[in-house]
Every structure is written in C-alpha cells, then in structure tokens.
Amino acid sequence: MTDLDQNTEQLIFRAARKVFTLKGYNGARMQEIADEAGINKALLHYYFRNKDKLFEGVFGDVLKTLFPGLTNILTADLPLFEKIPLFVCQYIDILTNNPEIAGFVLYELRLNPQRLVGNMRDIGIDMNLIRSQIESEVAAGIIRPVKPEHLIANLISMTIFPFIARPVLMSVAGMDEVHYTKFIEERKRIVPETIIQSLKPIQ
Amino acid sequence: MTDLDQNTEQLIFRAARKVFTLKGYNGARMQEIADEAGINKALLHYYFRNKDKLFEGVFGDVLKTLFPGLTNILTADLPLFEKIPLFVCQYIDILTNNPEIAGFVLYELRLNPQRLVGNMRDIGIDMNLIRSQIESEVAAGIIRPVKPEHLIANLISMTIFPFIARPVLMSVAGMDEVHYTKFIEERKRIVPETIIQSLKPIQ
DNA sequence: GTCTATAAACAGATAGAC
C-alpha cells in the first residue's frame, strides 16, 4: 500500500462519516460522499466494496468516539461526586465537537439494533462495580440510596438529550444560536449540580 | 364522500403513520405503506398526491400526539412540585403507547428543522409564565433559583431519553424486555423525585 | 488507482381499464 492509497482511503472515510452522520444511512448517497471526498463514485466501491460495508466502518468509528470515554470515567476509581462532573464535561465537549453523532447513533440503532452486537465490547458498563460503589457511599452516609440504572439514565439523559433535541429546545425555549451555545456550556455545571443535589442525604 | 372513502383514507393514513414512524421518511417505501394498508400503491397517490404530502400529514399528526399535553401541563395553574409528576406520568404513558415517535420526530427535525415552522403554535411554551412561577416560588422559599430552560431541559431529557436510547440503555445496563418495562414504570417516580430533590432549598 | 460509461435494480408517480 502506497501513501496515496491511504490518503484516498482516509479521504473517502472522512467524507463518508460526514455524510452518513448528517443524513443517516437511508438519506446518504454514494454520489454525495464521492463529491465530498472530491473523487469518483467508482472509487468508493474500489475501497469499500459497497454502501453497507462503508457504513459499517463509519458506524464503528462513531461508536468509538462516543463510548469508551463513557465506560472509562464511570468505572474509574473516584468518588461519585467527582466522577459525575468529569463525565458531563467530557461528554459535552465530545458532543460539541460532533453535534450530530448522538442522534445519528441512537436513530440507526433503533432502525437496526443488531448493529450493537458486533461492538458490545466498547459499550458495556460494569453495573456491579457502580452498584457496589453506590452501596459503599450510602453506607458511609455520603449519598442516598439509588438504583444504578436510574442514576446512569439520569446522567446520560440530561447530558446527551439537549444535543438530540436541539431544534425543539431552541424553539420551545425561544433560543437563538448564541443562547443555545451558552445554554450547552452552562449544562456542564447544571447537570452535575442537579444530580448531586438529588443524591445528597436529607439532613 | 362515502363511508368507504373515509375508511380507505384512514386506513392509508394509519398505515403511513406506522411505517413512517418506524422507518423514517427516507427509509419508508410507498409499497410498504400500501401493503400495510392492504391496498394498492396507486391508491396512495389518489388520496395523498405524493410521498411528501402523505408524510406532512403524518408528521403533523404525530406532533399533536407529542406536544399539546406538554404545553398544557407545564403552563397549568399548579405548584411546580405537583406539575412535575403530572407531566412525567402523562408523558411516559404517551410514549409507552407510542414508543417510536420521540426518536422519529427528533430525527426528522434534525434532518429538516423547517418542519417545525408550520406547527409552531402547537409547540411553543410560554417561558415567561414558567419564569415568573419559579420567581414566586423562590420568593416563597419553596425552591432554589433555577433557570427555566434548564429545568425544562432536565425534565424533558430524563422523561423522553430512555425511550430514544432504549437499545443502548438495555445493552449498557444489561436489561431484558421485562426489566426495561419495569425500569420505565419506575421512572414515573424517579424523575420527579430527582428534580424535586434538586430544587429543594438547602436547609 | 482512477476514471467514464453503463448495467441493473428500485422507487415514486401516472395512464388507463374496470
């Protein structure tokens, strides 16, 4: 493989990632990907056989952008009240740089949940680890009891949803682009605060 | 118009709603809608001219399922601590009966945000009303100060997201169908509890 | 490796019989 091969392949891949995440599998056109990459349609098939294979590659790549950080922070050896702000900040930064990938992944997974199967390793969180951390912090009187599924669901929901629902939130709350950007930045503080307040024991 | 006309039209419309919400605009096929309705493809065009017009109808219908309840409860004349559980319960019931519409609407809106334009009346929430309610409850010492955008975002996020992220949540938390159903039912209690705890003034 | 040209399949839409 020459340098040129790799460059073209990467060029195509990046173009494909852009078009697929923006338009979805069904909305994406091989022609548009070729145009975006500045090459010919036939080359897509030369490097990636067909649309499905190209998509699989992109989808796996996007999952890698989205999940490993999640798993690592959530299972790190830190108190919950430190983990949570870390998680939120890192995730909001990732999504600010890739605003469309959350909606893209969740939508494609609903159309075709099997797509998870091949990528399970990157995604699974050790719930028992989180469960035992909760138990020990409850025992120490730091937090109130909470089911790990709900804690994780609350955390992920409040962090990710504003990116998926951007147009609706802007419309419902009457925000423009500038307000929305500020709003997202504020959530780095608001989301951890909301969860931590809800976890504090009643005095 | 005879009875038969109306029946066929409704038959088509329901079939279209099912296929569009399940597959999205780009993934839906006129043939599949016709099959689902048990009629011929040509009839779709007889009743609804083209795919776009049929979709517009369905999309407006889905918005009506999703939004009016939201607006009405959030602007009702009730204390926040009563409004919030009401909102969550009603919304979870709607989404339990229509599990795919939240993801459908948000995705189609991201592909084409202009679709909101024609339906703005159903959707807009009077943020000033909520803002002044927050102010008066803060003044009365019932809640801590909070920006209305963030309160609404937290509420909607935690309520809706678990339906959009169903496959991921099930995978991440290792849930099966039964666990997931129970999990969703539990959220009617957990979500209001989380928000209300986070709003309570520090004693 | 990269291109042009084209095949092959599909999907939306229409014509016209009943």
Added chain:
DNA sequence: GTCTATCTGTTTATAGAC
C-alpha cells in the same frame, strides 16, 4: 374508487479503458 401495467428518474454497483 380501485386496480394493473408502465413510465421516468434515481441510485447502487460493475465493466472496462487508461
């Protein structure tokens, strides 16, 4: 109103020249 048959444009994919 409902159907079958068909047209038209689009889209994925391949053949083959360079």
